[in-house]
Amino acid sequence: MSRRTLLQNAAIAGAAAVPVLLAGARSAGAKMSQTAVAYQGSPKGSSKCSNCKLFEPPSSCKSVAGDISPNGWCKIWVKA
Structure with a gap:
C-alpha cells in the first residue's frame, strides 16, 4: 500500500467520523x-x-x- 493510498484512506475515515461525533454530541444534550x-x-x-x-x-x-x-x-x- 502506498503512502498516498494510506493518507487518502485516513482522510476518508476521519471525514466519515465527523457526522457521527456531531450526532453523538447533539443526542447527549450538548x-x-x-x-x-x-x-x-x-x-x-x-x-x-x-x-x-x-x-x-x-x-x-x-x-x-x-x-x-x-x-x-x-x-x-x-x-x-
Missing part, C-alpha cells in the same frame, strides 16, 4: 457553539433561523448555544 456552526445574525437568502427545523421561538436553537435571532442563519440550517 449544544454546539455559534462559532462552530458559522452562525451569523442575518439570513442567507431565504434561509433563516425562523424557518429552520431546529429553531425554538423566540430566540433559541435545539443544537446551537446562546441567543439566536429569528433572522439569523448557520451552516446546520434545516428546512422546516
Whole structure:
C-alpha cells in the first residue's frame, strides 16, 4: 500500500467520523457553539433561523448555544 493510498484512506475515515461525533454530541444534550456552526445574525437568502427545523421561538436553537435571532442563519440550517 502506498503512502498516498494510506493518507487518502485516513482522510476518508476521519471525514466519515465527523457526522457521527456531531450526532453523538447533539443526542447527549450538548449544544454546539455559534462559532462552530458559522452562525451569523442575518439570513442567507431565504434561509433563516425562523424557518429552520431546529429553531425554538423566540430566540433559541435545539443544537446551537446562546441567543439566536429569528433572522439569523448557520451552516446546520434545516428546512422546516
